[in-house]
Amino acid sequence: MEDGIVLTMRGICKSFPGVKALNNVDFTLRKGEIHALMGENGAGKSTLIKVLTGVSDYIKDEGSIRIEGIEGEAKIHSPQQAQEVGISTVYQEITLCPNLTVAENMFIGRTRGPLVHKKDYEKRATEILRDLGIPARASQELSRCSLAVQQMVAIARAVDMKCKVLILDEPTSSLDDKEVERLFELMRDLKKKGVGIIFVTHFLEQVYAVSDRITVLRNGELVGEYLVENLPQVELVAKMMGKSLDDLAELERIGQKSGAGEEVVYEAEDISSSECRPFDFSIRAGEVNGFTGLLGSGRSESVRAIFGADRVTGGKVKVKGKPVHITKPHDAMKNGIGYLPEDRKRDGIIADLSVRENIILALQVIKGMNRPISRAKAEAFADEYVKALDIKTASLDTPVGSLSGGNQQKVILARWLLTHPQYLILDEPTRGIDVGTKTEIQKLVLKLAEEGMSITFISSEIEEMLRTCSRLIVMRDRKIVGELTGDDLTQVQVMKTIAGGEQ
């Protein structure tokens, strides 16, 4: 092994049924460096960490892992073995036992001998806690501490293990600014002592505040390894999204973007749900807007709050100027709001029901169960929309599950169009469908807006959103950080807004 390198991972592959979670990923960690591992949700960061720490079910399919001071390949098949070779991990979710004391949590699983020496542990733990400035008593039961303190106890445990490699997987998500700063000081201290630190986070500023090097993953593949000073924040965002700043040419329009009317169809003030922070939002008749941001930035959570799909916790909502209460999807539907969910398999289609039944589902719900839609009417409706949207199906009675992804999506779209909503939310309507159908859906969105419908359109592909939306709401870390309209609607501007501040 080269000098100064503590860990190399080469050609790591890991598949789960139906998904290639990691494809030929390389990773190198040097002594005394803080190395950020970046990527959108689902890029493979967590999988790579779990492979490295020997979590069961995450044993690598291919590739090699080498660690300084160990001859040949390191065999890591359990978290214990990872600890033995000098890899300590602090996970995002707290992996401590709430029913034990702070001191016990710091020492359990790594002591020898048949007895526990409680007093010794507490004494040593108290010293470590004091050194790191963690506000907890060693003899306190862990469940009595706040989440932030619990997280810091986990770090204290890892630090005390004299590890060569310290993995911090989203350690800052439950910490406030001051606590984060203290954690950074701690990280710099450890770095000076020669510990290699792998830092996983989705906070871009934090990456630039402490890291020396960045490795970017995307869709389970390695994008590249960069020195922090060579990778401006905007470029990092571009790499994470799989774009290159060079080919951000002006996009061709597929149709005229419609101008928004005057009437405000939906207006929310301080709306929040169990999954998202409070935000303000409004949309006018005939307007197409979009929520954009990295995967996991909270854009789906925001529209789910609008539709009442998650537990709504607060906010004032007006539909066409009239105050209304929307706490569950049924309320939203009665107020003329439709929602095409991101995960059509889970929240959208009912695979075993026929095309016809799936199409009339939402209308039936609005009418109520006591007023069934007659078979003839249902046939007529379904037939109309199958033709209008060009849904390719053998017959109206074919189970939706047997249709292709694009056609399934159109069935759900038809379901909502049949209810003639004033406001339609489309969350990733184009994911996993072929290019032709994508364009069709985009055209349809513009056509519906022309006819006066308000539409919120969300897509992971920025080009699509730029083509269709006249207003883009940019999100980062579950907060709205910007709103772009008119000439600002360019890829570069979007990425700059996502990257924040700098440049």
Add this chain to the structure above:
Amino acid sequence: MAKNKSPLTRTREPLSNTQMLMFISIGIFAAMYLAAIIFMDSGFEKPQMFFDLLNDNAALIIISCALTIVMITGGINISAGGVISLTAMACALFLNNNGIGSSPLSIFLTLLLALGIGLGFGVLQGFLVSYLEIQPFIVTLAGMFLARGLTTILSRDPVKVTHEGFLQLVQTKLKINWLGYTAPNGALIPAKVEIGAIVAVGVVVLMALMLRFARFGRNVYAVGGNRQSALMLGINVKRTVFWAYVISGLLCGLAGFVFLIHKPAGNASVAMRSEMDAIAASIIGGTLLSGGVGNVVGTFFGAMILATIQKIIALSPLNASWWQDMANGAMLSFFILLQSVVLMRRNKKKDTKNDKNKDIAKERGAEIT
């Protein structure tokens, strides 16, 4: 962080959930016993009554401990009663037919046989639960049927122990003069404690020490508290669970032997439902079925509470088994309710604290260090 005060200044910790529930059960036992002394003229004021509760329920106390340890890991062992009956039957047959005569050696071999049977069940069930990850309820349900079936195969008829030495052991009682009382005719009748009761108390003490001070004991709590975390913390979860079942099985075997000392006869129908009583005793003693919380001292008092209820009803005009069952059921429901109310209140207090956690954590931190 201020470093003005010595960090080792010992602050009194609030009670943990385990301790809290244990003290509730001790308190209820004391209150109940006191009430029986005051309101019932049935001899509860004599120490012998307390020792009788111990003597009669020694086996129950031991299997309650056996249940507690697996319940702390988040599991269950409902084969306990079956193993008692199998062990008692096997031991009775062995004592009567071993051919060594009445020597102490044969009694010792009988004890080994009892422990061996328990160990066998423990190892088998532990292996199935931990390494093959089969639901503990199903594994031990199968174990229960197996044990009951084997008992009947050994003998359909009750087997009375005729072994001289063993019958002597049955009669052997520790006499404590100063806790005795004077009979109407003036003779001093000392308090009598059976061997089984002493063994049961010994088991409680040993188990309590192990759960508190042994590495294995703490691992048991860790596994029950959060299995995934325990794994991540480097605990061998499977081995810990395995040994918990082995110990549980061993205790069931011991309970069978103790049962035979109390009632020297094997019978296929003995200790029916006793595993359910043991589960109730553990829960009343503060063990949570969800795991991670509980201890055997609480369990001991849980078993004593059940025993006291039984005694009170037996000595009252309501002496009938259905009153017994209903009183137990009511007690169990009351306890679960009490526990959840207490735990909910505690957690709520903590939550409101955590809402303002950032500031308070700091305040608290400054105050501690």
